Amino acid sequence: MGLNLKDLVVREKTTLEAFSNKVIAIDAYNAIYQFLASIRGPDGLQLSDAEGRITSHLSGLLYRNVNFLSLGIKPVYVFDGKPPSLKTAEIERRKQIKMDATIKYEKAIADGNLEDARKYAQQTTSMKDGMVKESKQLLTYFGIPYIEAPSEGEATAAHLTNTGQAYASASQDFDSILCGAKRLVRNFTNSGRRKIPNKNTYIDIVPEIIETQKTLESLELTREELIDVGILIGTDFNPNGFERIGPKTALKMIKQHSRLEDIPQIQEQLQEIDFQQIREIFLNPEVAEIDEIIFNDIDYEGITNYLVKERSFSEDRVNSTLNRLKKALEKKSQNLDQWF
DNA sequence: CAACGAAA
DNA sequence: TTTCGTTGG
Structure with a gap:
């Protein structure tokens, strides 16, 4: 993979x-x-x-x-x-x-x-x-x-x-x-x-x-060049990569020619994949724009109820795990308090 | 994978 | 205390 x-x-x-x-x-x-x-x-x-x-x-x-x-x-x-x-x-x-x-x-x-x-x-x-x-x-x-x-x-x-x-x-x-x-x-x-x-x-x-x-x-590559190296090796969008080309050869080829289109040895195989679109997926991917990433308070009881009552986790284990977390967080806030 | 507990 | 095999759900 x-x-x-x-x-x-x-x-x-x-x-x-x-x-x-x-x-x-x-x-x-x-x-x-x-x-x-x-x-x-x-x-x-x-x-x-x-x-x-x-x-x-x-x-x-x-x-x-x-x-x-x-x-x-x-x-x-x-x-x-x-x-x-x-x-x-x-x-x-x-x-x-x-x-x-x-x-x-x-x-x-x-x-x-x-x-x-x-x-x-x-x-x-x-x-x-x-x-x-x-x-x-x-x-x-x-x-x-x-x-x-x-x-x-x-x-x-x-x-x-x-x-x-x-x-x-x-x-x-x-x-x-x-x-x-x-x-x-x-x-x-x-x-x-x-x-x-x-x-x-x-x-x-x-x-x-x-x-x-x-x-x-x-x-000594640009990101565009590294993407082409990746395509030569094989990505999720061309899983097999190119025949007999591993990371080393791929790097050498791109260093020498800069772009897939300019590597003479691979032109025939290059026709078989939509390399322009693969480049596009990496270069301009569809992404989520997020306003603010919000961390909420921990609902300890919610965790316990869900895992123990609904999913058969051992109550002792879950409790001791959550207690470990509580302790660690208390210690953190104590360290922070010392600044004030 | 990560916690647990017995053994070293 | 650290290491290692076993268990967790």
Whole structure:
């Protein structure tokens, strides 16, 4: 999925604490999808409530937002609207991957291979409308604002970093960079270690920040040129990219010729995609204009009632989690009081 | 993914 | 106190 700019961009390690008192636009789909994919039991089944409805997204949002708010981070979630029509091929491709994974999952279960079962189950992850509604409901109890983007959430999140309404956009995808986000944060979480699938080794996952300006300067490219590099590698709007062209070759070609139209080797393949329109999606995306991003008071009782009474969360766990948040916020206001 | 609790 | 395997819903 997504665009492989990993090896080209300038990435700097950072910490969650560095984002204290800053508004961060979070790609809601990206975040929730990751919760749904990873918050599972050993057999690959997601968490669910007494009625069998999935709750992994709610669990993820609960703990992560408590951590954000405890650190004084101000998250604003940006939800996707209608995908651009050029995305249909990519959406089909993802659907196919899920169907293949479903078959592999069933086989792994039949074979009693739990590790494979979990891996393939993760690949079958899909987000239902109800989950989006439920996530918005929980955010509302938290007093955390969310925005409905007219089209791609990434684009509106990027836009907020340019109007100054957000400090950075948080997502795992590099699309934000092509969308023109001033700053992108990846791994926007404080969970340290993560297991490498199938191996007994762990790697440290730390938040990293990508400043678009620094990246462009270091690559000596304009944003328009970087977008063309992206198209060569492959974006959601031309998922396969160009044959035998990876990040390295793509960069070299654009450095040499500046524009897709001027690269002799690719002209035949270039006819097959609507590259003008792809550029347009990144350069002039449809975005939401927001007057003011408002953070409301936390409705602790609302959170507890919803999660415990309606979604089968453990009362003890929810209470102790919320108490942790209350304590952290009290401490913050005490620190603030000392200035007066 | 993040919290929890047992073990080191 | 830190590390690691397990559980959460």
